[in-house]
Amino acid sequence: MAAAGDMVISEFGDQLHLPHLPQRGLGSDAVGYSAALLESLSVDRGARSWQLSARPQRWSWFLKDLRERDIDVLEETWQHAGQEIKLQVMGPVSLASQIELADGHRVLSDRSALFDLADALAVGIANFRADMTRRFSATTVLQIDEPYLAQCVRGEIPGATDYHKIAPLDPDDFAALLARCSEGPVEYLNVSETDHDALHQVIADAVADNKQQASVSNSGGVGEIIIDQHQLTGTAKLDQLAELIDAGVRVGLACVPPDLIWDDQGENPRRLAVRIARLLDTLGIERLAGSRLIDICPQPGIPGKTILDCARTYRLSREVARMLAEDIGDL
Incomplete structure (x- = not known):
């Protein structure tokens, strides 16, 4: 502990x-x-x-x-x-x-x-x-x-x-x-x-x-x-997510896999940020407005076997959130 x-x-x-x-x-x-x-x-x-x-x-x-x-x-x-x-x-x-x-x-x-x-x-x-x-x-x-x-x-x-x-x-x-x-x-x-x-x-x-x-x-x-x-697979699930965001409800999106690796070029977190930006497009929600109502979280499960693995997953989550906040229009 x-x-x-x-x-x-x-x-x-x-x-x-x-x-x-x-x-x-x-x-x-x-x-x-x-x-x-x-x-x-x-x-x-x-x-x-x-x-x-x-x-x-x-x-x-x-x-x-x-x-x-x-x-x-x-x-x-x-x-x-x-x-x-x-x-x-x-x-x-x-x-x-x-x-x-x-x-x-x-x-x-x-x-x-x-x-x-x-x-x-x-x-x-x-x-x-x-x-x-x-x-x-x-x-x-x-x-x-x-x-x-x-x-x-x-x-x-x-x-x-x-x-x-x-x-x-x-x-x-x-x-x-x-x-x-x-x-x-x-x-x-x-x-x-x-x-x-x-x-x-x-x-x-x-x-x-x-x-x-x-x-x-x-x-x-x-x-x-x-x-x-x-x-979030299927039209019904996506529609329900869109309803939550449209209603102004904050959504924590558990999207960072526990086995995601932080590569030297930062391509892995960027790919994930692009995927989320395109998810907002699919939902028909303006990117900037939608990103302000979404928090990035690790996916359920234990992120790796060590404390360092957990720290890596946390850093990746923060990096994806930073990209969405600063560069969502360019993703």
């Missing part, structure tokens, strides 16, 4: 993010690391996945201790962290799809349990943000990752047995669950894809909720939606 924290502050300066290191093994995975935040709910390692337990078990303490130790290390490494720290947490829907109840059924299969988990996560996130603000004297921004949201909306999450089907997530529930997880705005929502009508409605509801609440209380809603460029 110390090496990862040093790399993050070297690459990003005063706009930091909490490193996640799933390659360390069980407990550092996205589900376990986020489950450590659940307040008043305990998790243990079951036969197939993480599982809610009636009282804290060995794994419950391990998860909380691991996260606490990581923050201690970052406090020593960063010292004066700067102005902003981004915190990434797996969202309530994806978390509920990967954690089981004591009877072996997924939390997602029980609507009441799903909302209870969201409430527990909300309290944990609030406490976590307060602790990070206290330790680092920095503003925190929140990224909710929902990698399994599409499958949940489509009803593709398998049940405990072949005879037990989990009903598709009601699109109206997602905005409510998202609102429960944040006392203020969710600055970043990572949904990976937008190619399903029901999922598109989920996103539209969340964005509309943001606009309505922002005009009243400046709380709730979503600031930016992160989408995996690999999913």
Whole structure:
């Protein structure tokens, strides 16, 4: 964690993010690391996945201790962290799809349990943000990752047995669950894809909720939606992306492959920048206006095997963003 924290502050300066290191093994995975935040709910390692337990078990303490130790290390490494720290947490829907109840059924299969988990996560996130603000004297921004949201909306999450089907997530529930997880705005929502009508409605509801609440209380809603460029195939998906940008919604485009190499001539980042500029042309969006609403992000997955590989991917992302900001008319 110390090496990862040093790399993050070297690459990003005063706009930091909490490193996640799933390659360390069980407990550092996205589900376990986020489950450590659940307040008043305990998790243990079951036969197939993480599982809610009636009282804290060995794994419950391990998860909380691991996260606490990581923050201690970052406090020593960063010292004066700067102005902003981004915190990434797996969202309530994806978390509920990967954690089981004591009877072996997924939390997602029980609507009441799903909302209870969201409430527990909300309290944990609030406490976590307060602790990070206290330790680092920095503003925190929140990224909710929902990698399994599409499958949940489509009803593709398998049940405990072949005879037990989990009903598709009601699109109206997602905005409510998202609102429960944040006392203020969710600055970043990572949904990976937008190619399903029901999922598109989920996103539209969340964005509309943001606009309505922002005009009243400046709380709730979503600031930016992160989408995996690999999913942008087909007219329907491209049309949905165009609708988001036309509506003035910021889009984080996860488009930098983890294996992209920084060549001496800088041709690889330029080729990627050209591809994004042409994507805007395909969408029928003016390049300069569109580029101001797009953030460049690494694609999902671990960028290489070492800290240096991660640093390279971050630099490539920044270089592509710079080209789009400065040279988009010439690409």
